[in-house]
Each structure stands twice: as C-alpha cells, then as structure tokens.
Amino acid sequence: MSDEEAVEAKKKVVDEDTRRDFLIWTTSAVSAFGVGMAAWPFIDQMNPAADTLALASTEVDLSPIEEGQSITVVWRGKPVFIRHRTTAEIDEAQKVSLDDLRHKESDEDRAQKPEWLVMVGVCTHLGCIPLGQSGTDEKGEFGGWFCPCHGSHYDTSGRIRKGPAPDNLLIPPYEFIDDMVIKIG
Amino acid sequence: MNTAKKSFLLRAALAILMSCYVFFVVPSEGQAAKSVTLPKREWSFSGLFGTFDRASAQRGFQVYREICAGCHSLDLIAFRNLSGLGYTEGQIKEFAAEYEIEDGPNEEGEFFTRPGRPADYFPSPYSNKKAAAAANNGKAPPDLSLITKARAGGGDSSIRYSLKNPGGYALGADYLFALLMGYEEPPEDFEGDNYNRYFPGGSIAMAQPIEDESVEYSDGTEASLQQIALDVTTFLAWAAEPELEARKRLGIKVILFLAFLTALLYVLKRKIWSDIH
Amino acid sequence: MAKSGTKFQSNSKIINWIEYRLPIFSFLHNSLGAGYATPKNLNYWWNFGSLAGLALIIMVVTGIVLAMNYTPHVDHAFNSVERIMRDVNFGWLLRYIHMNGGSLFFIVVYIHIFRGLYFGSYKNPRELLWIIGILILLAMMATAFIGYVLPWGQMSYWGATVITSLFSAIPVIGDDIVTLLWGGFTVDNPTLNRFFSLHYLLPFVIIGLVFMHVWALHIHGSNNPTGVEVKSPKEESIPFHPYYTVKDFFGVGVTLVIFSVFVFFAPNYFGEADNYIMADPLATPAHIVPEWYFLPFYAILRAFTVDFIGIPAKLLGVAAMFGSILILALLPWLDRSKVRSAKYRPIYKQFYWIFVFDCLLLGYVGGHPPEGLLVTMGQIGTAYYFIHILVLVPLIGIFETPEPLPDSIAVKAGDKPSTAEQ
Numbered sequence: 073m074s075d076e077e078a079v080e081a082k083k084k085v086v087d088e089d090t091r092r093d094f095l096i097w098t099t100s101a102v103s104a105f106g107v108g109m110a111a112w113p114f115i116d117q118m119n120p121a122a123d124t125l126a127l128a129s130t131e132v133d134l135s136p137i138e139e140g141q142s143i144t145v146v147w148r149g150k151p152v153f154i155r156h157r158t159t160a161e162i163d164e165a166q167k168v169s170l171d172d173l174r175h176k177e178s179d180e181d182r183a184q185k186p187e188w189l190v191m192v193g194v195c196t197h198l199g200c201i202p203l204g205q206s207g208t209d210e211k212g213e214f215g216g217w218f219c220p221c222h223g224s225h226y227d228t229s230g231r232i233r234k235g236p237a238p239d240n241l242l243i244p245p246y247e248f249i250d251d252m253v254i255k256i257g
Numbered sequence: 258m259n260t261a262k263k264s265f266l267l268r269a270a271l272a273i274l275m276s277c278y279v280f281f282v283v284p285s286e287g288q289a290a291k292s293v294t295l296p297k298r299e300w301s302f303s304g305l306f307g308t309f310d311r312a313s314a315q316r317g318f319q320v321y322r323e324i325c326a327g328c329h330s331l332d333l334i335a336f337r338n339l340s341g342l343g344y345t346e347g348q349i350k351e352f353a354a355e356y357e358i359e360d361g362p363n364e365e366g367e368f369f370t371r372p373g374r375p376a377d378y379f380p381s382p383y384s385n386k387k388a389a390a391a392a393n394n395g396k397a398p399p400d401l402s403l404i405t406k407a408r409a410g411g412g413d414s415s416i417r418y419s420l421k422n423p424g425g426y427a428l429g430a431d432y433l434f435a436l437l438m439g440y441e442e443p444p445e446d447f448e449g450d451n452y453n454r455y456f457p458g459g460s461i462a463m464a465q466p467i468e469d470e471s472v473e474y475s476d477g478t479e480a481s482l483q484q485i486a487l488d489v490t491t492f493l494a495w496a497a498e499p500e501l502e503a504r505k506r507l508g509i510k511v512i513l514f515l516a517f518l519t520a521l522l523y524v525l526k527r528k529i530w531s532d533i534h
Numbered sequence: 535m536a537k538s539g540t541k542f543q544s545n546s547k548i549i550n551w552i553e554y555r556l557p558i559f560s561f562l563h564n565s566l567g568a569g570y571a572t573p574k575n576l577n578y579w580w581n582f583g584s585l586a587g588l589a590l591i592i593m594v595v596t597g598i599v600l601a602m603n604y605t606p607h608v609d610h611a612f613n614s615v616e617r618i619m620r621d622v623n624f625g626w627l628l629r630y631i632h633m634n635g636g637s638l639f640f641i642v643v644y645i646h647i648f649r650g651l652y653f654g655s656y657k658n659p660r661e662l663l664w665i666i667g668i669l670i671l672l673a674m675m676a677t678a679f680i681g682y683v684l685p686w687g688q689m690s691y692w693g694a695t696v697i698t699s700l701f702s703a704i705p706v707i708g709d710d711i712v713t714l715l716w717g718g719f720t721v722d723n724p725t726l727n728r729f730f731s732l733h734y735l736l737p738f739v740i741i742g743l744v745f746m747h748v749w750a751l752h753i754h755g756s757n758n759p760t761g762v763e764v765k766s767p768k769e770e771s772i773p774f775h776p777y778y779t780v781k782d783f784f785g786v787g788v789t790l791v792i793f794s795v796f797v798f799f800a801p802n803y804f805g806e807a808d809n810y811i812m813a814d815p816l817a818t819p820a821h822i823v824p825e826w827y828f829l830p831f832y833a834i835l836r837a838f839t840v841d842f843i844g845i846p847a848k849l850l851g852v853a854a855m856f857g858s859i860l861i862l863a864l865l866p867w868l869d870r871s872k873v874r875s876a877k878y879r880p881i882y883k884q885f886y887w888i889f890v891f892d893c894l895l896l897g898y899v900g901g902h903p904p905e906g907l908l909v910t911m912g913q914i915g916t917a918y919y920f921i922h923i924l925v926l927v928p929l930i931g932i933f934e935t936p937e938p939l940p941d942s943i944a945v946k947a948g949d950k951p952s953t954a955e956q
Contacts, residue, residue, distance in 0.1 A: 092528050099521045103783075106518060113624030117599050122621040126337050126376040143364075305799065333616050399811070403616070407810035409802060429807065457820070497810075500619065500626040507627070508798025515794060519787030526784045529776050533574055 129257030131249070134188065142205045144193060147256045151193040151201055152244060153217075154254075157228065162186045164215065165229035172233075175240045179229040182243055190246050190254065191230045195219040197237035202226060217241070295431045295455065302494055303428070305509065308502050309495045311343040316474055317492025318342060320485055323472050325401060328393065328463075330381035333402035334496050337375040341499050342492075349375050356380055394450075396462045405429035405490070405497040430494045437486035440465040540568050540773065565752055570774035571767050573758035575943045579653075580756065581785035582646040588786055589639035590744065594737050596632040604684065606730035608723045611686035612812040630801040636678050637804040638793055640827035643671065651865075652886055654874030655757040661866040663750040668863050670743045675828070675859075677736040680729045682825060683721075687809030692822045694721045694729075700835070703849040720815065760943045761874025770944045821903055829900030830893050831855050836904050837916035854916065861923050868923065870931035878937040882930050889922045 120128075130147045132154060137143055142155040157165075165179040166186075183189050195202050197219065203209040204217030204226070212218030212225035214233045219226075224235030231240040246256040301310035318339070321331065336353040340346070353373035358380060361368035373380075383389035389397035399407075408429040435455040443452030449460025467485045474480050495501075542560035544550055553559045563569040603622050605614035618625035647667070650656055656664035683694040698715045702708040717724030755764065755771075764770045772778075796803055804826060808819045824832050838851040861868075876883040892915055899912040 095521070095525045095528055099518070099525050102518050102521060106514060109514075113627050114595065114599050116623040117603065117625060117628060119623055121603075121617070121623060121625070122337075123335070123376070123617065124621075126335065131374070333613070333620065338620075403810040406802065407807055409807040504626060504630075504798055504801070508794060511798065512791060512794045515787060515791045519784065519791055522780065522784040522787045526780045529780050533772060533777065 129255055131253060131255045133253050135252040139187075144205055145256075147192075147244060152256060153189070153191050153193040153205060153230075153241070155189045157183075157187055157189055161215070161228040165227060165231075168227065168229075168231075174232050175238070177229075177231060177240055182229050182231075182240070184246070184248065188254070189228075189230060190244065190256065192242040192244050193217075194242070195221065195224055195237055196232065196239040196241065197222055197224050197235070202241070295435050297428075297431055298434060300428070300430055300494070301491065302430075302501055305505065307505065309342070310491055312476065313488045313491040314342050314495050315344070315492075316476065316478060316484075317488035317490065317495075319475065320467070320472055320489040321401070321492055324466055325489065326379070326382060328382055328389075328398040329401045330383070330389075330398075331379040331402050331496060332381065332400050333378070335376060335378045336373060338499060342495065346375070353377060394462060398463070401493055401496065403497045405433055405494045407497075408432045429497070430490050433493065434486050434490045436461075437467060437490070438483065542567070542569055565748070566779070567775045568773040570752065571764075571771040572756055572774045572778055573764055573943055574770060574772045574777075575758050575760065576756060576778070577759050578785065579645070579649040579759075581782060582642045582649060584782040585642040585785055585789055586639065586646055587744065588789065589635060589642055590737070590740065592631060592635045593639060594741070596628050596635060597734070597737065599628055600632055601730075601734060604730075606684070606727050608686060608726055608813070611684060611726060615685045627797075630797045634793065634796045634801060634804060636681065636825070637796075637827065638789070639674065640678070642789070643674065644827070647671070648890060650757075651889075652876045653757055653759060654761050654869070654871075654876070656866045657869065657874050658866065659754050660750070660757065663747060664866060665863050666743055666747045666750060668859065670740060670747060672859060673736055673740045673743060677733060677740065678825065678827065680733045680736070683726065683729050684733060685809060686726065686813045687806075688811045688813055688817075688819050689806045689809040689822070691721060691813035691815065692818055693824055694725065696822055697824075698725075700852045700855075703846070703852040705849070757874060758943055759875060759877065760940055761878070762939055762941075762943050765942050766944070770942060823901055826897070826901070829898075830896035831858060831900070833896040833900035833912045834858050834916045834919065836900070836909075837912045839909065839913075854920075858916075858919060861920070865923065865927070868928050868931075870928055871934065871936065873936040873939065878939055879930075879934060880937060881934040882927075885922065885926055885930060889919075892918045892922065 128148060130145060130152075132143075132145050134154065134156070137154065137156045139156050140158050142153060144151045144153055146152070162179070168179070170176045170178060179186070182191075193201050193205070198221060200219050200221035202217040202219040202224070204211045210218050210220075212234075214225050214227035216228045216230060216233075217226040218224070219235065219237065222236050224237035225233050226237075226241055227233050229240075230243075232238070244256050246254050249255050300307065301313065302308060321329075336349050339349050339352065344352070353375050356373040356377070356379070357370040358373045358377045359368060360371050363369055381389075383392060383397075386397050406429055409432075410429075432455065436453060439453045439455035441452060441454055443459075447459065449458075450462050451464050452459055453461045467482060467489070469482050470480050471482075471485055472480050478484060498504075542553075542563035544553065544559065549559055560569070600618065603614065603618045603625060605611060615629065618629050620626075622628075650664065650667070679693070679697060683690045698712055698721065701711045701715060704711060713719065715725070716722065717728060758764075806823065806825075823829070832855075835851045835855040838847045838854060841847050842850060871879060871882065873879055876886050895911065896915045896919065899908050899915060902908050904912070
C-alpha cells in the first residue's frame, strides 16, 4: 500500500466514525426529547384535575345575610367568612390608625364594599379556624375574631391586633357580579 | 428413527390438525346464522382524524334532555363538560340552572334543593337504582354515560372473539343507532316486551323511545327518526369518550415521532452492525 | 469489530471515586455494557426479553401514577377510574397505556417463551433461568388478574368471583380458603382493598424475579439460534453494547409504534365492553370471559366436564389449569434431546408448530361459550397440550435423529457444515 492509499483509507475510517458519531448524537437527542415529552403527563397528572378546578370559584348570594350576621362558605376546601358589618363595626375598623397595626392595611383596601367583609377564615399563625362567626362566640379584645389555639385577636376588619399571628386574615380574590352576588376565586 | 415411524407421527399430527380445522370452521358458521349483522356507519368521529359533529351532538343533547332523561341517568357528565360540545359558559350556566340539585346539609342540618351550577352533575331521574327498577317493571334503565363503550360488540360479548368479526368489536355507536331504528312489527311467534331485531334475544324492555317528530329541533333541522337517532348517538358517543379528539390528535403526533425515531434507530443499528459478518 | 468482554475502565476521577467504593459502573459495564459478551448471531426473536423489560417498566410507572388517582372502595372505584379518564390531566392516556400495557406485556412474554421452546433455551445449563421465568409468568398472571378487578366493572366483579371460586375445588378446606380470600361471604370491599394492596406489591416481586432471571442469564450467557455454545468468544461473540443495545432500542421503537396505534386509536380493542358497566352483584353478564391472555388456560379449566375416578370435574379443571403452567418447569428434564435448537430437530420442529397451533386453538375455545363442538375442541386441545409436553417431547427427544450441528455459531447461514452432506 502506498502512503497515499494509506492516507485515503485512514480518512475513510475517520469519515465513517464521524458519520457514526453524528447518528448517535442525533438519535440520542431525539430520544431525550421523546423521554422529556413523555414525562410531562406523569407530572401533570398531579396538578388539580378538571373537576377540582371546576370548584375553584364559588358564587355566593348575599341577600339572606342580615346586618350584623356572618356566614361561612366553603371555597377550595377552606372556610370563607362573609360578614354583613354594622355601621359601628365599619366606623371602628376605619378609624384605626395604620401605626397601630402589625400588618398595615387600611379597611378600604380590605373591603370592596364597606358593609361586606369577605376573608379566608384561617388563622395566619398556624392554620386554626378563629371564633367569632356566631353571635355567641368569643370575639376577642377587638370585637372581631379570636383564635383559641394560640390567642390571636383580630379586629372588625379581620386585622391581627394581638397574639402570635403575623398577618391579617387573608382576603380571597372576589368580585361582585351583581349587587348582592359575589364570586369568590 | 426409521422412516415408517416418522411418517406415522407426521400423519397423526396431520390428523389432529385436520380435525381441529373441521371443528374450527363448523361452529363459527353455525353461530353466524344466529347473530344479526349490524349496519356499519361512517361516523363523524370514526377514522384517524374523526371529530364529533358539534351541531349533531348539540341536537343530540336536546334529544337526551327532552326524551332520554325521563328514564336514563347520565351520572358521569357535569354541566361544565358541555363546553366540549361548543356551548359557551353562559349557555352552560343556563342549562345548569334549569335543574334543581339536591344539596346540604345547611346550617340547620337540612337538605335542600338549589338551581344547578356548572360544576354539578346531571341529576338522575330516580333517587336510586331500586326506585328506577320499581318504576320500570323491575328493570332499571341503564346509565347512558358510557353506553357506547359498554355496548361495543352489539351488547353480546361473545361476538368479540368471533372470527366473523375480525375487527374485534363493532362500534357501540353502530349498535345504539341500529337499536333506536330497530323497532319493528314482531314476528308471529314473538313473546316478550317490545320487539327489536338488534337487541340480543329480540325482546327489549324499553318501548320505542323516538319516532319521527319526537322533538322539535331548535336549529330547524328536520326531526326524522333517523336524524334523531343519529344525533343522540353522536351525543352519547361524545359522553362516553370526551377525550376522543384529544386522543387522536396526540396519537398522530406520537406515532409520527416514534416512527421517525425508529427509522433513526434502524439506520444507526445498520451502521453499528456494519462491521459484523 | 470491537472486542467483547473488555474490562471496565474510566479516566474520570469522580467515576473512579465512586467505582472504588461501590462498583456500580463495572457492574453495568459487565451486565449491559461492552463487558458482556453476547453471541453474534442472535436474531430478532431475542429482542423480546428486553421488550418484556420495557413492558414491565411501562406498567410500573403508569401504575404508580394511576394509584395516585384511584380509590379502592366498591362505591368509588368505578367512578374514580372514570374520573381518571375524564378529569385528571392526561388521565385517559395513562390509563389506556396501563390497560393496553398489560396486553403488550403478555404478548412479548408469550413470544419470549415460545422462542425459548423453539431454540431449546431451557436446556442445561439454563434450567433455573427457565424456571425463574415461569415464576415470573405466574406472578404476572396473578398481578394481571388482580389488576383487572380494580376498575370494578361487571367483568372485574364476575371474573373475580369465578376465579377466586376456583379455590373451592380444593378438598375439605376449599370453602374456607375462598372465604379467606374474599374476607367476607362474597367478593366485596375487603376483597377489593386487599387486591389493590397486592396489585401494588406483586410488580416489585416481579422486578425481584426479573433480577434473578437476568442474573442467571449472565452466568452462561444467551443461548442462540443454533443452540451451539460459544466456543471461541473472540470470534463468535460481540459486546452487548453497542451492538445489542442499539438492536434492542430499535426493537423498542418498533414496539412502541405498534403499541401507540392501539393506545391512541383502538384503546379498547383488547378490553371487554361489559367492564364499562359498574359491578352489579345481582346481575351476571351473559358470557364471562377473561382477558385474552388467559383464554387458553380458561379453555383448559372448562375442558373437564365429568367426574373422573372419584375426583370432581371442578377439581380436575383447576388442577389441569395450574398444572398446565407448572409442567413447563419440568421441560428441561422431559426433553431428552441433547440438541437445543429446533432448527436441527426435524420432528420436534413440526410438533412445535402443532403445539403453537394447539395453544391458539385453546385460546379460541376459551373465548367462546362452551357449547356443542367447542367443548369437544377444548377437550382435544387440552389433551394434546399435556400429551405434547408429557409424552411427545420425551419420545421425540429419544427417537429423533437430529440433523448435524454446525461446528460453531460462526458458520454463516447458507454455509452447510461439512458433515451435513449426504
């Protein structure tokens, strides 16, 4: 074999190897893409299913709730407190200075319409359900709600005033779809 | 081993084979006489790219509400699912609100009814299966949510493995359509409830549910028996397999991808094996 | 050509650090990598082992996520499956893959078994490999049967009733065993609960058995189409990787294409229509048929219609059904022929195909109501099944004159070995 021929032969082997490597990489990339796509259904099945999502929003008719009364509705598996506040309660909530608050929120920011207070009834401390919904419940030192687990006191706007809870009771997203009907979520 | 023995064994084997063949063919010929062949239809949702004819399914939904729902439940379908038939959110709310749904207990511990919401399921016409049976001469009308899947094979599961039906199973939709059209004058020696030539055994408890003009279609389509049967079958086929369109769409993509990958693997396999002799 | 049986080595410090403490890389190298010498003449029938592994992985992975969404209670099981089909994201896909995956698993395993029967893969020194394989088949059958009960349709319920009732055929204690299996006086909630538990457990037993199966395989390596042992590893074997890895992956690709056609376009082809009706303990379907992969065994079960020498027909049927699988374990000793591959066994080869036909015939009979001639066909088919294994295989092994074997597997197809000339 001449030198030239040997070089040719060697080049051919190298070419073959390059083509082979290219094929291996292409096939691996395509396979990896396939495995990645196939993994998605296995992950996505853990996300909320269609029937769960269908219950993501709740409509509530407010008309039967009289002034000074509260109801509890279930929204996404959690209790939501809806209170038809009295003028006295509204006044009390609105005149509180923000400086007195641990979690500074004005009552106007918390209630879309002052007479209706809508909030998630889960204590922001460790997740207990505060008292204060029925007339006979203990309402705490600020006349709103009181969490018996670790003694958090909430005012008539549902804001934390005393006790270990860090934040005010959460306001869920809601909108008035007409005067007396709200849609939570 | 000597040749005589060899050929004896071979002949014995051949004999068994022959007898099996005879047994094989004879019974399936015999069975064919008994069963009725279902007329096959080309449905809007059959085939690789089939989709539910929305207009037909919407009319079928009207048929279900006005006729079938009197006796048959549709347990697995919620009002919200109707979006799959092309209804808007507003329309779905209206449909739902037409139904009274039992709910409760309320604060006083009592059960009450309220207008339906999109997340609610179609209420059943009877409070339980026994009530349904009692109101229908002892036979509870079947739930219709899965009826086209549950009747694949024409309501007779032995057809499934028949050599006469190499496709494996007749679409339940074909059976349902044929059944709705299959009420006829009974033969003279007929004994039973209602005669239907496509119902296994011929005697069906359900009296003919639809005929010409049984409904007045809101879209103005002429309501012939055949049209009604076709529409309600399309609706129920959708109710049984609401995932059908998504399934076929994804299927085509997956198969094309896998075919491409397999072709690549084949080329790679040839390449890698090229040095093996 | 790459050399087979190379030793594992790496330049990576991290890999060597791990390798020194846990030799996992050399383990993989020697079992699935270039370190595993494999006969170079394996045909595509040898793909079905890895395909069975693929099916097992598919079933375990989809099964785990389905279990996240399933409720094992008689009041909720059926609807929870329909919720998976309708509401859970991609639930229909996962469930249809699992449903058809069962059929895939059995198809590839049956082909794998018949490959072993044709090429004599069960013979010395691979007897234990074969027996572990039969244990895998038994575990698969138990898992499949139990899994079929979970959707709680009509066929689930009545299939469970019929099959668990088989145990009542056991003399004296049979009825007590059935009550024990049911946890009640009929198939009911306790039965469903324990079936769910076992359906989750058994696949891991199968994985354990598969591990032993593959371990045993690696001791003497794969059999091959000639049935002649590898004599000179250098010339007759090639490294498993990349040759057989790429070949197996190609097989996986082809299989997945076919599988996808069923999953996406005929997902209920192998299913029973009646299983889309919720279980009703007061109404039996007209024909109770098991899934297709049990049909031959179902035919054997039903073949016994009269009591025989004081043994009730029911017990005979049950014993024959279980026996039909268990006697396969005796094959390595029933088959006296020293030649493995049916390629060189002219008589055995013909009876092999009759046996295949017989199994298909039993499957056909099992899928039909036991009426008229079908009963006779089932009986002949059953008799032949046992005669083949217990009588014909030993006799052929003794009396058959095999064709001369090639000197080595390296002899190319078409090249007749010199001794074959007449």
